[in-house]
Amino acid sequence: MISDAAAASRIFVTRNWYVGAMSAELRDKPLGRLICGQRIVFFRDPDGRPQAVSAVCPHRGADLGRGRVIGDSVECPFHGLRFNGGGACTRIPSQDAEAPIPRALRVPSYAVVEQGGMVWIWPEPNDTPTRAPEVPEVLGLKAPWRVRLLPEGRLSAGSYLNTMENALDDAHLAFVHKATVPGASERVAPFRITVDEDRRGYGGVATMAEIIAETPAVADVATGSGGLLDFIGRFAFESLKPVEKAYHYRMSGFVLITTTDASGPRDYTFAFFTPGDAERSWLFGGIARNHSLNFVAERLLERYMPALTAEDAKILGELVPEARGPGGLPNPFVIRADRQSFPFRRLYGDALAAEGKPVPWALDGAGAGAATGSGAATGAATGDAAEAVTAVAGR
Ligand code: FES
Numbered sequence: 001m002i003s004d005a006a007a008a009s010r011i012f013v014t015r016n017w018y019v020g021a022m023s024a025e026l027r028d029k030p031l032g033r034l035i036c037g038q039r040i041v042f043f044r045d046p047d048g049r050p051q052a053v054s055a056v057c058p059h060r061g062a063d064l065g066r067g068r069v070i071g072d073s074v075e076c077p078f079h080g081l082r083f084n085g086g087g088a089c090t091r092i093p094s095q096d097a098e099a100p101i102p103r104a105l106r107v108p109s110y111a112v113v114e115q116g117g118m119v120w121i122w123p124e125p126n127d128t129p130t131r132a133p134e135v136p137e138v139l140g141l142k143a144p145w146r147v148r149l150l151p152e153g154r155l156s157a158g159s160y161l162n163t164m165e166n167a168l169d170d171a172h173l174a175f176v177h178k179a180t181v182p183g184a185s186e187r188v189a190p191f192r193i194t195v196d197e198d199r200r201g202y203g204g205v206a207t208m209a210e211i212i213a214e215t216p217a218v219a220d221v222a223t224g225s226g227g228l229l230d231f232i233g234r235f236a237f238e239s240l241k242p243v244e245k246a247y248h249y250r251m252s253g254f255v256l257i258t259t260t261d262a263s264g265p266r267d268y269t270f271a272f273f274t275p276g277d278a279e280r281s282w283l284f285g286g287i288a289r290n291h292s293l294n295f296v297a298e299r300l301l302e303r304y305m306p307a308l309t310a311e312d313a314k315i316l317g318e319l320v321p322e323a324r325g326p327g328g329l330p331n332p333f334v335i336r337a338d339r340q341s342f343p344f345r346r347l348y349g350d351a352l353a354a355e356g357k358p359v360p361w362a363l364d365g366a367g368a369g370a371a372t373g374s375g376a377a378t379g380a381a382t383g384d385a386a387e388a389v390t391a392v393a394g395r
């Protein structure tokens with residue numbers, strides 16, 4: 001059982017904190033989740049503290065996520081074996097209560113921490129975390145900010161690589177989200193990318209002047225196109241004048257998109273992505289804002305994120321089968337717009353390598369396309385991505 005989980009998790013960085021559940025999702029019942037290729041069951045102990053162990057019952061393989069919580073243990077629905085948060089078997093109902101329970105009868109257990117309204121998991125079985133979860137400040141914002149969290153995690157199509165790179169990719173907006181983001185430009189703004197000092201994340205920033213210069217369609221939207229949608233948008237979202245846009249990614253799967261007005265930040269769209277299995281990822285997330293705190297905006301925002309993520313899951317789930325896996329398309333052709341998302345594979349690849357795990361994508365140059373020479377014809381375009389990758393590589 002342990003070796004199966006270990007094999008399944010070899011394609012993910014597991015010595016790392018990810019969001020496993022929203023606090024509100026974890027009540028008095030076990031919550032089964034597929035995380036980093038492992039079936040995990042979360043439950044609360046009698047003190048209300050979250051626990052997580054493998055959901056695969058070592059007796060006959062029933063799913064502990066379908067059992068119930070009794071005291072400090074989760075009870076298997078098949079023959080009633082119970083396991084506590086440390087993974088030890090606490091009861092075998094079919095034998096005398098005095099009969100010893102074999103020490104080897106255990107399930108792998110996982111470190112969990114509850115903070116910021118979320119249950120964080122370190123999905124390396126039987127391991128001691130080497131640092132604390134990174135709970136972003138956006139989760140603790142107080143009035144006049146309003147923070148709206150998606151009520152539950154969602155497991156959607158999209159390998160972790162494809163999902164993360166998609167979250168940092170603006171070039172798909174005008175196509176995949178045509179209906180949801182009507183003003184999205186086909187062009188991509190010239191974000192200045194910098195890697196965090198600890199090399200566990202990176203970000204990009206661009207001023208609105210730069211964005212409009214590069215993506216003229218944004219200016220059209222800013223001046224208004226008329227019509228009902230435009231009217232509702234103006235009423236709901238006041239007249240906002242962004243001066244800067246930024247995005248930031250962290251190794252915890254956290255993606256933060258910040259819009260800033262002349263007076264300071266005014267909204268954050270954020271997501272936490274957690275690897276599910278080879279072709280699916282979890283999404284947790286929300287929106288924080290200090291403007292447009294009206295009912296119409298609230299309703300529109302509530303629908304906005306689920307609509308966007310459903311569109312993303314559709315395109316990622318419908319990639320050709322050979323591109324859906326953990327390494328994405330083998331030999332992807334890298335274009336200029338990819339400089340925004342491409343550093344992700346460098347940093348996550350470094351983290352995989354640090355755990356002694358195989359990296360399922362090329363790390364050098366602007367992807368294998370450029371490396372094999374197939375990108376040479378578009379020198380300028382791939383050169384830009386290569387530059388971003390080289391900057392991340394630190395050489
Ligand atoms: S399968 Fe779990 S107790 Fe038998």
Ligand SMILES: [Fe+2]
Pocket residue numbers: 166167172176177308311312
């Ligand atoms: Fe998207």
